[in-house]
Amino acid sequence: MITAGVDIGAKYAKIVLLEDAKNILANANGIVGFDILKSATEVFQKALDNTSLKRDQIVHVVATGMGRKAIHMKPPINAGEIVPEVIADAKGAYHLIPTVKTVIDVGAEEGRGVKVGENGKVRDFVINERCAAGAGTFMETMARALEVGVEDMGPLALKSTKAIPMNAQCCVFAESEVVTLIHSKTSKEDISKAIHDAMAGRIASMVLRVGVEKDVALIGGVARNPGFLPPLKKELNTEILVPEHPQYVGALGAALLALEMEAK
């Protein structure tokens, strides 16, 4: 049986096509544009094209992510069910790492911490409130201030060993602090590390609210950033596992939930 999970984030749409909880047939992602349904459809089509499957061969589609409502019961994707991100995250992470107890998901605008219970159920969770300063957008803003690409931020940070505290709590002010650091001729490597440290600190303090229990997994787009893992490990004082395609874990979870729902 083939199911699909669609995760429509603040920035990226991610799709996983799954066969019988084992085989990932395809995954695809793309930027979420102004028209959510249109963007999602394009990405969905991309995934189908990778396999030569047709929509009607997919028995059930479950959607998650910030924009999930936009494709709920709406053709052509016609997601039959929608679930909150934390539920999909827990499911997906548990599937990949059965020993996982804590999932940290850092996306473009939200950071989440999820405690995972038996069978990948959510025991407890926390989501960042009010301030975007602890999510991917923060890193993107800082990358722009440093005039480097966001993918380069991590490798830059890994080259530095300095600890420069960032004082500002706000994305935009942090940007100005970065400018000040540039003015004072601090190297890009050191600044980049400072930014990663600051962001890791914020995510860590959020996750600590639910507590950290091993095994810990980091997922979401920011997990692809190699510079983020070391300071996060340090802040949380624990090992952290990163699955191979961290950005797709939510979508995978949704696809697994779709399968479960069908099985019932």
Place this chain on the structure above:
Amino acid sequence: MVEEIFQKFRDWIDNRHEYAKEWKEKTNRKIIGYFCTYVPEEILYAADILPVRILGSHEPPTVTEPYIFAMFCHLCRDSLAQGLKGKFDYLDGIVEGQSCLHLRQTFNAWRLHIPVDYAYYIYVPHSVQTPHATPYLTQELAKFKHSLEEWIGRKVTDSDLDRGIRTMNRNRELMRKIYEYRKLDNPKITGLEAMEMVLSSQMVDKEEHSKLVEQLLRELPNRKLNRNPGTRLMIIGSEDDDRIFMQNVENLGATFVIDEHCTGSRYLWNNVSPSEDRLGAIAERYVDRVPCPSKDWPEFTRVKHAVNLAQEFKAQGALVIQNKFCDPHGIEIPPLKEALKSIGVPIYPLEFDVTVPWGQFRTRVEAFLETLTGLEDLF
């Protein structure tokens, strides 16, 4: 020599934990951490215990989230963070003298999550303006003393108490004398140095500290500070141990000539007047001292005290350090502003958090200094 003394104060602060560990090793006696200056250190000294103040380290405290909701002041969060990180692992116990809820929370979180042998909360009265406060506190202190005695396994005698009172009085008196030199047109010590003197006194053995202050007192008259004092500033707030901030401001062409901080003058302004009833005398000191705003109602006596200080020390302006989320001090800013304005001392409030964004603050402080000096009245 003077410079060496100040260096010693600085070293004590920078190496406070090493100092404490060595002291313990050397003396084989107990160390107690306290949070607020309402803990009667006299009684601890009487019991041969070293009291040290628990303060933060100004690193963003991520570890406190599970224990303290982030709407409480950074001092209380940062202090707890130090404990959780094991920086104070040499403490045998903790004691808090009631002031604000923020620190009470730190005390309780510490008691529940960080192993210590002894934890005691003294319900210091809030209503220090009523006549019933002293007798009540006397009994509260008796209870505390009793509990200490049980813990250390010996009686604390009257002569022990006398010794405790002497130790504390002497140290406070000496530091007050040093403060006198801040009144001069060209003060003999900077605000940063004064802060380091008082801070270190809360971290090391008072007898040792007093010896050094005594020496400083002998040598200070001959000191010539090679700097232009610039604008005479007062600094007002709750706890403040941000030495980098002090230094930065004093580098902008200003000198802090007086402070109203519990890590500064408020700590040392009042002495115990010895009397037959030792605990009563100590209680009286803590009831009558310059109050923390959390205890200062219905009259604003601390505001009046700040006005006197500003006048005595000839401050031209005052920076008010508002620790973000601190209610007792925040509430008093407008009355404080009004009172100081009436004697021609403008204030500028700055909101402090665990770390201080000096980039933003620099502009404000400089602009405030510019308004005080009128930019040499060029126009």
Place this chain on the structure above:
Amino acid sequence: MKKFPTEQLKCWNEAKNLRKSYYENYLNAHEKGGVRWAGGAWSFSSIPAGLGEDVYSLTGEPYGATIAFFKDFTAKCHEATEAAGFPRTLCAYMRNYWGSILLDKYILADGKVIDEHPAPDFIWQDHICCSHGKWYQVARWLEEKKGKKVPMYCVDVSVGYPMDKPLEEYKINYIFQQLNDGVEWLEKVTGREYDDKLLCEAVWNEINATRLWADICTLNQAVPAPLDEKSMYSLYVMGTLMKHRPECVAFYEKLKAEVEDRVRRGIAAVANERFRVITDTQPPWGFLRIFREMEKYGVVSLGSLYTYGLIGMWKYRPDGTWATKDLPPRKPQTREEALRMIVEWTVDRPEWAHFYLPEAKTKMILSIVKQWKVDAVLLHYNRGCEGLSVHIAENRHGLVEAGVPVFPFEGNMGDEREFDLPGTLARLTTFFESMGLKKLRE
């Protein structure tokens, strides 16, 4: 899906009217030659009652909450206090209250705004949270700027909480002495003669009202719950306004009878009840809609330690269960007896426990969870009130350890700028869905 019958509360209008006339009585007290005073909802309100039958109060917290309910007026109050130089992180009720003085406006229970803030003749407060004494000290300072001298008396009650054993005599005595002096002070500042008989009446009323409220809350143990928290907010408020008055006792008696009847007949507050929660601390008053949203998932909030324990008085029975506190053996006869009785009655107010001992609050919440058959706890991390938020993270910790699902959310009971409704609802529904609930209807 099972549906329970529901019904409007019969004494609803009476509650509304009582509240309405409370604010009017304070406003108009002088017209009838009466006295008016201001102070906190926790102050020993039965003591000024000895000054006569025509003594009216304005308690600050409910007044601050009333302001919070009317968003335009709140916004103006906050603007005024910030313009006066007060930080915006302070207690939101306090800032609302000062704003009302600074704007020189008074708001009635129905939202009608009246020109001129009626200054009290005196302030009668008590102090346990950092802001209590300071709140009225500043209120007085602000009044003085407007040319009104308001004398102030504030009783310090921060002596600790009697968790396992009663407080030492000297602690009780400290509070008692302050009250005793307070009586003389009241005589002095009002020029009135003090009537001990009225005092004894008022103390007895307060004891009865606060017991009755605990009885009413106990009735909510029934399934389905006869009351939901949103309605309870309009009912417990009587206790915050006038716990010492006969009207309050009479109203709670009537209410208790009605709720008993509802339980007998199986009348529910929420027809779809299938998941029972409690909350904690004051709600964001401008956003009580969240309770309606909860109902869409079949969730009923049964109350909170806040609604039960702020006014209700409780004790632990030997078997460890939580129940209404016992009535003292007899009504007080003398001033001394009355003052001591009310001090002893008040010091173990449940809503004071958490100030001192987080464990005490966790224990109480766990009792409620068990006895009231609660499925989950929603903790409002309330930025507007440090008093009730102190130690709240410890409570969360304790509950989680005991295996109770907890949903913490940040907000502010009186400053809507600090409450993110869409974000909170999104997280709240996520929580419900993670508990296996589904939305019942749009």
Place this chain on the structure above:
Amino acid sequence: MSEKSREFWRWREYRYTMPDMDWHDTKVVTAGVDIGSVGSKAVVMLDGELYSFAAMRTGGESEETAIKVMNWALEETELKTENVPYVVGTGYGRVNVPFAKRTITEIACHARGAHYIYGPTVRTVLDIGGQDCKAIRCDEKGKVMSFLMNDKCAAGTGRGLEVFADLIRVPIEELGKTSLDVEDEPPPVSNTCVIFAKAESLALLRQGLSREKVAAAYHLAMVNRIIDLLTRVGIEKDFVVTGGVAKNTGIVSRLERNLGIKPLEPKLDPILAGAMGAALFAKALYEKEIGLR
């Protein structure tokens, strides 16, 4: 540049020299250089009269920017930086103006500049720049009496507007006008966080609200925050707005509407106010130095 990759936040950089002025016959040539977090401005004055100026975006290296903007301001004048005997640096990067003899805060400079542009009746100066917003009270001599700066949160700043301009794809220069193109004012966006406000605006757009409406909602939220700051410092006439955002009519006219006080019309480019103030300070300080006063 294709429409897709166009950066709507990039405001135009420019320079200008007064055609009928000649520095050869002046006593005192001074300059002010205002290195803001977003915009860098240089102003050259001849005996206290505006002569030449340049405004450009601040780059990564502020020293370089300072040199660049100064050179640009001098471009058509045959003057070299070395020929300007007294330069005052101001703004966020003021310590990074290598050729400045002295630095003065932008607070004092904006008050001074406003006094120059608008005359001695100015009592309240609101400077809305790239990353902060300052409300300044001054006296008839242009001296600062008190001031407040917004903090912590970047909502209500020029940078926020730039982020927003990109989002709704309207050039920053036209953003204000666009926001005024609505029949009635929608409710303000509820998130003050720039990042979340952006997300919220996007959601509004997706709901089918027009660009104009969304722009109005965003501007209004920003104006509300600015008014918060103004009420805290206390607003008194005459009231003027300076800084780059003073050129955004959507902000200025809403301020006027919601405060009930009309800001004075600027006669000179308000983004230059800080640099002009600095050049005026430079003049006074130079005259003092050479004994002219």
